[in-house]
Amino acid sequence: MKVLNKLTAPKATAPERIIQFGEGNFLRAFVDWIVKNMNETTDFNASVVLLQGTPYDFDMKLLSSQDFLFHVNLQGRLNGEIVNSFKRVDVISRGLSPWGQHDAVLGLAVQPEIRFVISNTTEAGISFDPQCKLADTPPASYPAKLTQILYTRYKAFNGDPDKGLIIMPCELIFENGHHLKKFINDYIDLWKEELGADYEGFKNWFNTYNYVCATLVDRIVPGFPRKEIASIQEKLGYKDNVVVQGEAFHVWVIERPENMTIEQLRAEFPAEKAGLNVIITDSEAPYHERKVTLLNGPHTVLSPVSYLSGVDIVRDACNHPVLGKYIHKVQFDELMQTLNLPMDELQAYGESVLERFNNPFVDHQVTSIMLNSFPKYQTRDLPGVKTYLERKGELPKGLVLGLAAIITYYKGGKRADGAPIQPKDDQKIMDLLTELWATGDTRKVAEGVLAADQLIWKEHGDLNKIPGLTDLVVEYLDSIRDKGMLATVESIL
Numbered sequence: 001m002k003v004l005n006k007l008t009a010p011k012a013t014a015p016e017r018i019i020q021f022g023e024g025n026f027l028r029a030f031v032d033w034i035v036k037n038m039n040e041t042t043d044f045n046a047s048v049v050l051l052q053g054t055p056y057d058f059d060m061k062l063l064s065s066q067d068f069l070f071h072v073n074l075q076g077r078l079n080g081e082i083v084n085s086f087k088r089v090d091v092i093s094r095g096l097s098p099w100g101q102h103d104a105v106l107g108l109a110v111q112p113e114i115r116f117v118i119s120n121t122t123e124a125g126i127s128f129d130p131q132c133k134l135a136d137t138p139p140a141s142y143p144a145k146l147t148q149i150l151y152t153r154y155k156a157f158n159g160d161p162d163k164g165l166i167i168m169p170c171e172l173i174f175e176n177g178h179h180l181k182k183f184i185n186d187y188i189d190l191w192k193e194e195l196g197a198d199y200e201g202f203k204n205w206f207n208t209y210n211y212v213c214a215t216l217v218d219r220i221v222p223g224f225p226r227k228e229i230a231s232i233q234e235k236l237g238y239k240d241n242v243v244v245q246g247e248a249f250h251v252w253v254i255e256r257p258e259n260m261t262i263e264q265l266r267a268e269f270p271a272e273k274a275g276l277n278v279i280i281t282d283s284e285a286p287y288h289e290r291k292v293t294l295l296n297g298p299h300t301v302l303s304p305v306s307y308l309s310g311v312d313i314v315r316d317a318c319n320h321p322v323l324g325k326y327i328h329k330v331q332f333d334e335l336m337q338t339l340n341l342p343m344d345e346l347q348a349y350g351e352s353v354l355e356r357f358n359n360p361f362v363d364h365q366v367t368s369i370m371l372n373s374f375p376k377y378q379t380r381d382l383p384g385v386k387t388y389l390e391r392k393g394e395l396p397k398g399l400v401l402g403l404a405a406i407i408t409y410y411k412g413g414k415r416a417d418g419a420p421i422q423p424k425d426d427q428k429i430m431d432l433l434t435e436l437w438a439t440g441d442t443r444k445v446a447e448g449v450l451a452a453d454q455l456i457w458k459e460h461g462d463l464n465k466i467p468g469l470t471d472l473v474v475e476y477l478d479s480i481r482d483k484g485m486l487a488t489v490e491s492i493l
Contacts, residue, residue, distance in 0.1 A: 004238040006067040011090045014039060017046035019108055019149070021119035021142060022053040023060055023095060025223040029246035031118050031170065033072045034276055035091045042270040046116075049108055050095035053121055060095050062242050068092035071240050073225065073232065076248035076362075077355040083248040084361070086236065098138040098145060105138070105145075109152035112163065115268070117146060120170040128183045134194040143183035150184070150210065151195070154202050164209035166268060168254060170217045174288055177214035177255065184212075211257040213265075216284045218291060220356070221246040249356050251277045255284040286341050293339060294346070295353050297380040298331045300373060301402025303366040304409040308485040310417060314364040318357045326398060326489050327357070334396035338387035371424050373406045374456045382460055385469075395468055397492040404476035405485065407449055411437045416484075428455055442477040446470055 002008045018035065020027060031048075038044040050068070052060050063070065074085045098105050108114055119125070121142040132139035139145055150165065157163040169176040188195070188203045195202060225232055225245045233239055256265050262280050271278035279287065299314075305326060306317040317323045331353065336346050357364075381399050388396040410423040410433040423430065432455065436448040449456070450463035450470055457463055464470050479488040 001233060001239050002237060004066045004069050004240045006069065009069055009088065009090075009238065011067060011069060012039065012047075013093075014045045014047040014091070015113040016049050016093050016108070016111060017113050018048040018116040018118060019051060019114060020048045020092075021051045021117070021121055021125075021145070023050045023063060024053065024120065025244045025246075026217075026219075026221045027118070027120045027170065028070060028089065028242075029072050029074075029221045029244045030217060030219050030250065030252070031120075032089050032091055033087065033246075034250075034252065034271060034274075034278070036087065036089045037276055038269075038271055038274045039091060041274040044270055044274075046091070047093040048091050048118075050092055051105060052095065052097040052099070053125075055097075055099045057097060059242070060097065063092070064095055066240065066242060068095065069240075070242045070244065071232075071236060071238075073243055073245045074248045075245060076359040078248040080355075082360060085248075102137040106149065106152045109149045110156040112157075114153075115166060117149075117165050117167045118170065119146075119168075123171055123173055126169060126171050126173055126176060126179050126183065128186050130190060132187065132190075134191040141183075143180055144187050146180075147184050147187040147191075150206055151198075151202055154205050155198070159201055159205045161205075161209045164205070164211065166257075166260075166265070167210065167212045168215050169213075170215060172217070175214045175284070177212045177257070181212040208259065211260045211265075213257055214255040214284050216251075216253040216288050216291065218252075218295075219246050219250040220362075222362070247356060247359060247362075249277075249352055251279065251287075253279045253281060253284045253287040255281060286339070290339060290341060290346065290349060292380055293335050293384060294331060294350055295356075296376070297335050297384060298327055298353070298357075299369050300376045300380050301330055301399060301405065302327050303369040304373065304405035305402060305485060305489060306366045307370070307421075308405055308408060308415065308480070309489065310415060310419075310486075312366060312419075314357050314366055314369075315359065315362075317366065318354060322486055322489055322493070325493050326401075327354070329493065330396075330398040330402065334388055334398050335381075335384045337391065338384045367422075370409065372426070373409070373423070374425055374429055377403060377406060378457055378460065382457070382463075386460070386466070389466065395466075395472055397472075400469065400472050401476050401488065401492055404473050404480060407433070407445060407473070407477060408480050408485075426455075442481070443470075443474050446473040446477060449473075 069090055072087050072089055074083055076083055096104050125142045127141055129141040132141050132144035153163060169180050192199045222245050232243055256262050265280050302317055306323055309323060311317045311320055318327060331350050336350055339346055385396055385399050409421060413421050436445045447464055447470055453461050
């Protein structure tokens with residue numbers, strides 16, 4: 001078997017146009033895979049310079065030993081077909097460490113071809129640390145590091161309007177780009193004294209000629225396939241020690257910056273032209289709501305309903321003659337009716353979510369989804385319950401049954417087959433449910449849970465005030481107790 005490097009495998013060369021903060025599995029299986037596809041099918045012609053995300057260089061050393069070549073293994077269902085594909089990605093030119101190669105990192109700022117900055121520094125990465133200084137080598141926070149690069153570029157090109165950067169954060173924060181832009185401006189203000197006479201000009205150049213996008217990324221990336229690596233390397237014919245596995249599905253929603261049109265951004269970043277599922281739009285908000293509602297929303301209710309029906313794996317629940325219909329009902333007949341995107345677009349996304357749930361390569365345990373089920377229901381499903389009632393004049397039975405299933409799951413104990421029922425949540429929520437179930441009265445249980453506005457429901461208030469909700473929850477709690485979960489599910493289909 002051959003080692004993998006540029007002597008044993010072809011490696012394309014292209015101008016360094018992208019600075020990438022982070023070398024982890026997600027960015028490599030998502031962004032670098034996207035860049036590879038754009039290079040192959042459009043005139044994008046770009047390579048990526050990796051910047052190490054943390055002081056620990058283990059991943060960077062592995063990548064460097066392979067000349068930054070690696071394979072992406074995509075698995076799952078796509079458009080009804082089972083996918084298990086491999087693509088060798090060769091778009092990374094080199095890697096640098098901000099901790100050991102600070103000058104070289106700032107040197108990227110003076111390369112005229114650099115146009116994009118892409119990052120995934122985790123949710124904690126987009127933050128403001130007032131201790132960071134312009135002279136730090138490097139500063140601790142990602143926004144401070146990026147501000148240094150931007151200032152170096154401003155100085156090197158005398159504020160040339162054509163040398164601004166397009167900045168696309170991938171951190172899983174709603175409106176990530178809005179937060180990042182604010183923090184960069186905060187650093188410019190914090191460093192006003194050090195910037196001196198450049199302060200006004202730099203701030204104006206950043207806000208006028210740099211383009212910070214808010215983005216939403218979606219692809220599950222399990223990472224390095226430890227269990228299967230020997231057979232994968234055999235199949236590839238290369239000893240690739242940084243193979244990264246991801247699901248076949250992907251979507252990247254990129255909200256245009258306020259100082260750039262959709263057409264301008266599409267021309268610069270031709271992902272849609274490359275046939276990729278990249279949506280360049282005026283606002284990521286409806287897509288964020290779509291994902292939370294149609295992917296996370298069904299997950300939250302299918303998990304307790306399936307587990308209490310004796311089914312442990314998400315895929316098996318999708319294929320179950322009763323539970324499969326329940327999942328479809330919740331997703332298509334209830335939650336989908338509460339969103340504000342075109343229905344054909346929502347239905348296509350809903351079908352793609354079901355394919356993801358039905359991934360033959362992943363045994364997704366429903367219990368792994370049930371951590372903190374009450375807060376999840378509050379953010380993912382409750383808005384749908386209220387909107388559905390508003391629009392249809394009746395409560396969505398599937399979503400309300402899901403809530404009754406969560407309440408029942410939090411009773412604890414064992415399933416009929418002896419499997420343990422072990423809820424995990426904030427201790428105050430656990431204590432409340434223990435106290436309520438100790439009464440043995442399902443009405444007291446329902447009323448007590450629905451009244452827990454400060455503890456669970458927050459701004460939604462006392463849910464007992466929602467017409468008919470308390471009675472329907474009590475009806476389902478009684479039915480689950482008397483007939484079992486599966487019979488209760490059947491009764492609403």
